[in-house]
Amino acid sequence: MDAKRIIRKVAVLGSGVMGSRIACHFANIGLQVLLLDIVPEGAAAGDKKARNKIVDDALAFALKSNPSPIYLKSFASRITTGNFDDDMPKIAECDWVIEVVVERLDIKQKVFEKVDKYRKAGTLVTSNTSGIPIHLMAQGRSDDFKQHFCGTHFFNPPRYLRLLEIIPTADTSKEVAGFLTEYGEKYLGKTTVLAKDTPAFIGNRIGIFSIMTVLHYVDKTGMTVEEVDKLTGPAIGRPKSATFRTNDVVGLDTLVHVANMLSQNAPDAELGELCKMPDFINTMMVNKWLGSKTGQGFYKKEKTATGSEIYALDLKTLEYKPSQKVKFASVETAKTVDSLKDRLKILVGAKDKAGDFYRATFFALFAYSSNRIPEIADELYKIDAAMNAGFGWEMGPFETWDALGVAGTIKEMEAAGSIPAQWVYDMLASGAESFYKTEDGMRLYYDIQSKSYKAIPGTENYILLDNIRPTKTIWKNSGTTVTDIGDGILNLEFHTKMNTIGSEVIEGINKAITLAEESYRGLVVSNEGANFSAGANVGLILMLAVEQEFDELNMVVKAFQDTMMRVRYSSIPVVVAPHQMTLGGGCEICLHADKVVAHAELYMGLVEFGVGLIPAGGGSKEFALRLSDELQEGDIELNNFKERFLTIGQAKVSTSAYEAFDLGYLKKGRDVVVMSRNRLLAEAKRQCLVLADEGYVQPAPRKDIRVLGKQSLGLAYVGANSMFSGNYISEHDVKISQKLAYVLSGGDLSQPSPVSEQYLLNLEREAFVSLCAERKTLERIQSILTGGKILRN
Incomplete structure (x- = not known):
């Protein structure tokens, strides 16, 4: 990346759904953003409020949307709004100008004419178009403009979808394309893919083919909406929204628009024929059954006497019927197989309706992609x-093909009429058997031009456990693996279901610390699962509580507490690198680490209250400790206590790593945030080495934690009773609140007093076990385990 080029301020031209959200994401990473749009018709000169109404309304709407496009509401102050007529000269202050106006070439060219007039030489200019050839937009512009111009296609929503396609033209300088590729990955947290200036680029070209293949297969075979969504979701490593629910969210009109564009412009005959819409799609378009935006599409929600019910569209009769749960024997068999590669082999090889579907759609996809x-x-x-990051597929076409076996699959593809490209046959003839392989911890891909394996560019900055685990594992059990990641640092990963924490994980944490203390310099706790950890194994807690094995339950909780204290007081630095869901016990590991290196997309919280319990893996203790460290005399003490109490009592979960600081889960000045998921482990290792190099000293257990006793206990009791009187919480909620307040207050001490960590751990453990004896707590745990729903009984 060009070290001289620094991005401080970005202009976003166009404040629609994409423009406003792109502006928010640049504000997320700390940049100043200028967001411009057109002046409303009739707005008087000098009336700034009226002239900025379109852009201001669009930004306000974006900031209120759910999920939020911004990490913290305060970050919106980094965005300044304006309009094209009055404020275009301000782009001279910007380092990067991004155009996100309506998808019309003539309008884009007019916008770029103004940009060329006001931009300073060397300013980056990019377009977020998804359908217009990039090179056409730069026609008539200056040479400097053309050299610094290309496409930067974000996927919607820009904060959450990781794909960013970089599309240079023949005139784009290599420095600019290289800079944007690295900047997008490192600072915006994207998977950046260098694409060619071809219709729909890479992601949508392959994605539309895949969707249209499914639609035509359904039209031919009569499969139902529910059947297809059962087969195209998590079963094959794809999002829960699968095919038809995804179309409802995106909008059927969007699908048809892109497909029509490809039908007219894509040079390949396969897609041109495939983009002809089945009759049921044409009827849905006429009826305006476009999905979520019109209230109905392939699904709709109907009000019933007991609440609401989901209805699915019958594609034969075009009538809505109550959505049916469907089962396939092969899918039920494969469900028990954790490895996606092994699961795919079962599914594609199945001799049932599901297997027929997978073979038809996968084989066509493999051939088309090649x-x-x-x-x-x-x-x-x-x-x-592109498919991993833009569509949420765990495995793209070539990765899936590898899992099934390239050579063996080709014979079946040929029989089905799906003929792959000649280069695939040439690859196999050369002795290469797969599209990817791993050597020395580095993932290599088959390079078609050189007919050899090469490292994927940029991945030298990553540490990916999938690549190094086979040769660097030094210990493992059924739920964890300890891996040597080099330079004297170990990594501990969880791989239980949802990375929940049970006895095998507790054993793994202790073993990893022992190994690190004996022969290494530090320990990182991270994993490559969809979520860092969903918390403790509540199924085990329920089982012990139902059997009234309270002594054993007390021992289980104490073992967890002791392990967390070992994380805190080991003789080597422990760094935890969480991402996505980090709940309950997963959060408590972070609370006890020497440092947390968090991915920006972090949904962290102590959520035990929702199942009728309080945090008892040191979470309640740690909140009391942190409260003590920030307390001041007087009323502020009680204000701070109230904040900490409500964070746990309301089971607050951060919507980003930055909000986790405000909620007290992360520590300002100590913990750090990383935008790139691929760089998370490498940064955690670097931070662990820094702690070791600085001469890490084993800390001493705290005995100076100042608790407020009856002073804060009374405040919490009054507040809980008031909430109960107003019917905001249940009687059982009051009981849990009182238990939590008792721990955070250090008991009913007559005056503020210093206490030890162990004193507070004993209190939280006693409260936890006593709540496990309550019938209503057991009902709450049962509700979570059986239906995933929080019960407020």
């Missing part, structure tokens, strides 16, 4: 990366 090289990309890994 035949798009070198048209849309020169390297196969770019196609997989």
